[in-house]
Amino acid sequence: MPPVHEMCDSPVQQDIRYDRQIRLWGDHGQTALENAHVLVCGVTTTSCETVKSLILPGVGKITLIDHKVVEKEDISSNFFLTKADLGRNRAEAVLSNISELNPSVKVSYDDRNVADVLASGDEFFKKFTVVLVSKIDRKVRRKIEKLLYPLTIPVVLVESTGMFGRIRLLFKEHFVLEARNEHQVPDLRLDNPFPELGEYLQSFDLEKIDDCDHKHVPMIVPLFLALEEWRNENDRRMPDYKGKKAIREKINRIRRSPDEENFDEAIAAVNSMIYERRVPTEIGDFCCEVLKNKSLTPDTPIHWVMFKALHDFINKTNKLPQDPTIPDMFSDSKSFVRLAKLYRDKAQEDVELFKKFLQHHCSSIGIPSPDEKFITRFCSNARGLRVMFCDLDGFENTDPELPTKLPELLQSNEDNLHAFLCFEAALDFEQQFSRHPGTDYEQMLDGQYKDADRLNFFSSKITKALDSSFQLKEDYIDEFLRICGLELNSIATYTGGLAAQETIKLITRQFIPIENTAIYNGITEELQTFVL
Amino acid sequence: MEGHRFQALRAYLSKTSKLAKEDFEASEELLDLLQNEIRVLIVGAGGLGCEILKCMALSGFGKIDIIDMDTIDLSNLNRQFLFRQKDVGRGKADVAAEFIMGRVPEASVTPHFCRIEEKDSDFYRQFQIVILGLDSVQARRWINAKMFSLLIHDDDGNILPQSIRPIIDGGTEGFRGHCRLICPTMTACLECNLDLFPPQVNFPLCTIASVPRLPEHCIEWSRIIAWEEEDPFQGEPVDGDNFSHITWLTEKARERAEEFNIDASGIDFRKTQGVIKRIIPAVASTNSVIASQCVTEAFKLATYSFDNMDNYSMLNQNAGIYQFVYPAERKEDCVVCGKKRRVIEVGKEKTLGDLIAKLKDENELSGPALTANIENSEKVLFMDNIQGTHENLSRTLEELSLGNQEIQVTDKAYAAPVTIQLRFTGES
Numbered sequence: 001m002p003p004v005h006e007m008c009d010s011p012v013q014q015d016i017r018y019d020r021q022i023r024l025w026g027d028h029g030q031t032a033l034e035n036a037h038v039l040v041c042g043v044t045t046t047s048c049e050t051v052k053s054l055i056l057p058g059v060g061k062i063t064l065i066d067h068k069v070v071e072k073e074d075i076s077s078n079f080f081l082t083k084a085d086l087g088r089n090r091a092e093a094v095l096s097n098i099s100e101l102n103p104s105v106k107v108s109y110d111d112r113n114v115a116d117v118l119a120s121g122d123e124f125f126k127k128f129t130v131v132l133v134s135k136i137d138r139k140v141r142r143k144i145e146k147l148l149y150p151l152t153i154p155v156v157l158v159e160s161t162g163m164f165g166r167i168r169l170l171f172k173e174h175f176v177l178e179a180r181n182e183h184q185v186p187d188l189r190l191d192n193p194f195p196e197l198g199e200y201l202q203s204f205d206l207e208k209i210d211d212c213d214h215k216h217v218p219m220i221v222p223l224f225l226a227l228e229e230w231r232n233e234n235d236r237r238m239p240d241y242k243g244k245k246a247i248r249e250k251i252n253r254i255r256r257s258p259d260e261e262n263f264d265e266a267i268a269a270v271n272s273m274i275y276e277r278r279v280p281t282e283i284g285d286f287c288c289e290v291l292k293n294k295s296l297t298p299d300t301p302i303h304w305v306m307f308k309a310l311h312d313f314i315n316k317t318n319k320l321p322q323d324p325t326i327p328d329m330f331s332d333s334k335s336f337v338r339l340a341k342l343y344r345d346k347a348q349e350d351v352e353l354f355k356k357f358l359q360h361h362c363s364s365i366g367i368p369s370p371d372e373k374f375i376t377r378f379c380s381n382a383r384g385l386r387v388m389f390c391d392l393d394g395f396e397n398t399d400p401e402l403p404t405k406l407p408e409l410l411q412s413n414e415d416n417l418h419a420f421l422c423f424e425a426a427l428d429f430e431q432q433f434s435r436h437p438g439t440d441y442e443q444m445l446d447g448q449y450k451d452a453d454r455l456n457f458f459s460s461k462i463t464k465a466l467d468s469s470f471q472l473k474e475d476y477i478d479e480f481l482r483i484c485g486l487e488l489n490s491i492a493t494y495t496g497g498l499a500a501q502e503t504i505k506l507i508t509r510q511f512i513p514i515e516n517t518a519i520y521n522g523i524t525e526e527l528q529t530f531v532l
Numbered sequence: 533m534e535g536h537r538f539q540a541l542r543a544y545l546s547k548t549s550k551l552a553k554e555d556f557e558a559s560e561e562l563l564d565l566l567q568n569e570i571r572v573l574i575v576g577a578g579g580l581g582c583e584i585l586k587c588m589a590l591s592g593f594g595k596i597d598i599i600d601m602d603t604i605d606l607s608n609l610n611r612q613f614l615f616r617q618k619d620v621g622r623g624k625a626d627v628a629a630e631f632i633m634g635r636v637p638e639a640s641v642t643p644h645f646c647r648i649e650e651k652d653s654d655f656y657r658q659f660q661i662v663i664l665g666l667d668s669v670q671a672r673r674w675i676n677a678k679m680f681s682l683l684i685h686d687d688d689g690n691i692l693p694q695s696i697r698p699i700i701d702g703g704t705e706g707f708r709g710h711c712r713l714i715c716p717t718m719t720a721c722l723e724c725n726l727d728l729f730p731p732q733v734n735f736p737l738c739t740i741a742s743v744p745r746l747p748e749h750c751i752e753w754s755r756i757i758a759w760e761e762e763d764p765f766q767g768e769p770v771d772g773d774n775f776s777h778i779t780w781l782t783e784k785a786r787e788r789a790e791e792f793n794i795d796a797s798g799i800d801f802r803k804t805q806g807v808i809k810r811i812i813p814a815v816a817s818t819n820s821v822i823a824s825q826c827v828t829e830a831f832k833l834a835t836y837s838f839d840n841m842d843n844y845s846m847l848n849q850n851a852g853i854y855q856f857v858y859p860a861e862r863k864e865d866c867v868v869c870g871k872k873r874r875v876i877e878v879g880k881e882k883t884l885g886d887l888i889a890k891l892k893d894e895n896e897l898s899g900p901a902l903t904a905n906i907e908n909s910e911k912v913l914f915m916d917n918i919q920g921t922h923e924n925l926s927r928t929l930e931e932l933s934l935g936n937q938e939i940q941v942t943d944k945a946y947a948a949p950v951t952i953q954l955r956f957t958g959e960s
Contacts, residue, residue: 009617015802016606023806023813024706049820056610056816076540079586082635083537097635101613162544163551163828163838182850216743328746333792336745340795475550482549486540489590490827493583497820501707501849504817511707512851522828523551525841527855 008104021057028373029508030058036129036507037061041114041144043090045078045487046160047134049496051098054503061106064091067113077487115140122147130503132156138427142396145170149392152301154506158499161426162483163522164419165495168532169502169513170390175303177377177509179384187323187383190224191238191276194346200338201225206254214256218331218339219265226250227274238276261330279320286387287311296365303387305365306378309358321350321379351379390516395532406463409530416519416528418473422480425458436485452477491522537638538563538592545835556837567594567638570834573659574598575648575675577624579814580665580702582614583823589632589639591831597659599644600625611816648675657682661833663826664701669729670945672701676722678947680868683716691717700829702822706813707849709822712860713829716869719843720860723868726896733810744792747785747799751807754784772809781808821847867895867950880956884914884932885925891941900943906933935959
């Protein structure tokens with residue numbers, strides 16, 4: 001049955017369609033996604049599965065480029081193809097089944113060889129937000145990496161063969177604005193409250209108030225007062241493990257009944273919420289990173305300008321901007337609301353100060369100040385800000401004479417790295433012989449598969465092992481020869497799903513992406529990540 | 533066999549390798565087994581179900597049943613990819629089956645647009661593997677108990693292998709998920725570690741009624757209290773999918789927030805609906821990952837090609853990607869799969885009502901009925917709809933002669949009754 005071309009959603013319908021995911025990355029994350037243009041080089045089952053999980057949430061535009069035709073391995077595993085597509089160009093063949101997943105997304109195809117596109121100039125690639133590559137020639141992949149690296153356009157490798165899958169992120173730098181760290185400690189400032197907070201907390205007289213008020217005092221009050229008492233008895237030090245025990249005892253002594261939930265909360269909070277609030281070293285490092293560089297220009301990514309302003313802020317106040325959110329705690333309405341407002345107001349005050357520094361830098365560079373909401377997010381997420389870097393030569397050296405890092409990693413006996421190498425060797429094998437390893441029907445030579453030797457040969461070339469006794473583990477070669485290049489739908493879907501979410505992390509600048517490579521072994525159900 | 537979609541898959545299954553299971557029997561016929569002989573049931577045709585069905589069909593499985601009682605909603609379309617705008621309102625199982633059979637005619641998919649409880653044991657007996665893509669603990673427990681009730685013991689007390697039907701259970705929430713393998717008699721079952729499921733979010737009534745602090749409290753207040761008092765829609769109960777209902781509740785919640793000086797800027801339609809319906813955020817990608825993992829394990833079971841994972845995998849993609857497999861342990865006295873009888877110790881002076889409260893609390897039951905075999909006759913101790921049994925609630929367990937008795941407990945949570953052993957404290 002031919003696909004029915006549905007109308008695009010109205011804005012209200014879009015809101016409903018995307019409701020469940022907007023609860024994760026917000027309207028601004030959704031907007032970032034809708035403004036993104038993703039290029040997919042190599043239309044494999046795995047890259048199609050990745051694209052599916054980008055189209056469904058509403059990525060703006062997708063371009064599929066592939067010069068190859070649909071073969072029996074493709075129809076065996078690809079949901080977007082049927083028998084009727086054998087022999088057709090792969091990008092063209094999947095187009096209508098892929099694009100009907102979401103009528104709001106613009107999907108286009110290109111049946112040229114991406115090597116030819118590269119040869120004719122760079123402009124084609126510069127318009128994309130992220131570029132996915134899947135089972136393309138290694139030399140061509142390398143050229144794309146080298147082209148996009150200085151432009152800070154990330155390249156995401158996503159492939160699967162048989163029971164194995166792999167993902168690799170490669171970018172010069174990636175700025176994470178909202179890490180949304182699940183384990184972020186609240187920013188309560190008990191070690192050094194700002195004046196309004198200190199005043200408010202000290203205003204409580206826990207001895208004088210009646211029983212009802214006592215059980216409704218927000219836990220931060222007894223927590224703070226017990227901390228202060230201990231510090232006054234101990235040269236204003238911050239408590240260590242023994243000190244915290246003493247503080248818990250102090251809190252226990254002033255509670256009036258065993259069912260005061262707020263006091264339970266206060267005791268539970270002693271361990272995690274009493275700490276010295278310092279600027280995390282990584283944040284300090286990012287700030288210094290900026291200062292190391294030459295002066296900022298209109299082309300400098302905006303986050304570096306923000307870090308410069310942050311550096312000024314830290315110099316002036318010795319702190320990071322206040323996080324406006326506080327954890328929920330049992331309390332009467334009035335006190336909690338008052339408390340929440342105190343932190344929110346302080347955060348706003350810090351944003352205003354930060355803006356002054358930022359404005360100064362923006363003016364001297366000659367660029368407009370960024371969006372108000374962006375600035376507010378930067379400040380409230382200050383403790384989790386992160387810039388991630390990848391080494392362009394992490395796996396392959398720009399100087400082909402130098403060895404790669406892989407043999408070092410292989411020394412640690414990580415089996416799954418052997419699978420990684422098989423992927424690489426198989427690509428070179430296919431480039432040379434125009435067939436998958438394991439498909440040579442005169443394959444036996446003295447009881448050994450000839451293709452096994454060939455795979456070994458390619459892998460040695462890749463690693464340029466100085467130690468000539470280096471061998472790919474036989475088990476992995478054996479499995480790759482058995483697979484003959486076939487993707488398995490469930491493994492492709494698994495790998496594609498993970499890769500799609502990593503891509504969304506890069507586009508939205510929310511949540512922390514992997515650093516930077518992941519290998520999935522479906523046989524052992526292991527997922528390993530490592531830096532390459 | 534030229535021209536068959538799964539030609540390449542057939543070739544793969546006809547070879548073995550050093551990484552395959554030791555006793556894997558590679559064969560040209562393995563694909564035929566998947567296509568024609570193995571019957572699989574997929575429970576749920578939502579975010580996980582659609583993906584499980586698609587992966588199963590593309591993995592060579594040819595005889596699939598899928599069951600789901602829900603209809604399609606617009607908010608499903610960001611991840612339930614077998615459905616389109618034009619399908620909104622139709623049964624999920626029906627549309628999913630139609631779509632897959634259209635795209636993958638090699639698979640025969642039989643839909644069941646109904647509740648799982650409406651199917652009898654003969655229905656469930658047809659399947660060799662059951663895969664769960666559910667979003668409710670209750671449904672999971674029911675299926676778990678049902679599949680365990682199908683186990684057949686021989687005269688020596690051993691279980692007949694052909695009555696063992698593995699369950700693969702998947703679950704997702706945001707960027708987190710799990711996939712676990714339940715092999716009756718071998719691994720933990722779903723009832724063994726109920727505490728793995730996060731508890732339902734509920735706010736204390738006194739907070740909602742008198743000391744709200746958060747927007748959520750204001751929203752719950754409007755649902756529980758304002759709705760009761762003002763009856764804005766002529767006796768209709770709150771419907772989380774009704775646009776006017778949610779709009780009314782949002783307005784009331786904002787008023788309440790303003791009254792208590794709570795920041796109302798975050799109280800919008802989406803926030804309100806999220807609280808009222810206890811909405812769990814969901815994306816396509818996490819569903820793909822968990823669903824496909826379930827299918828990979830099913831594929832291994834059906835083809836015997838690789839060892840299955842042992843036995844519980846957890847995924848968290850919030851920061852980096854973290855996946856971890858660990859062996860969930862069987863509980864010896866699990867009421868569903870335990871080898872030992874669950875013993876409940878309680879004072880003989882306690883009433884039947886006390887016992888029921890204890891059972892409810894410890895086993896997360898909603899409304900258990902109890903029967904016992906006393907002096908060779910089956911006695912109904914308590915069943916809510918039998919008026920005569922209500923007086924037993926205030927009688928003591930000693931009065932009811934229940935010392936050392938086996939008691940059968942029936943509850944919505946269990947597909948089949950479970951038996952516990954009662955023991956009076958202080959007595960052996």
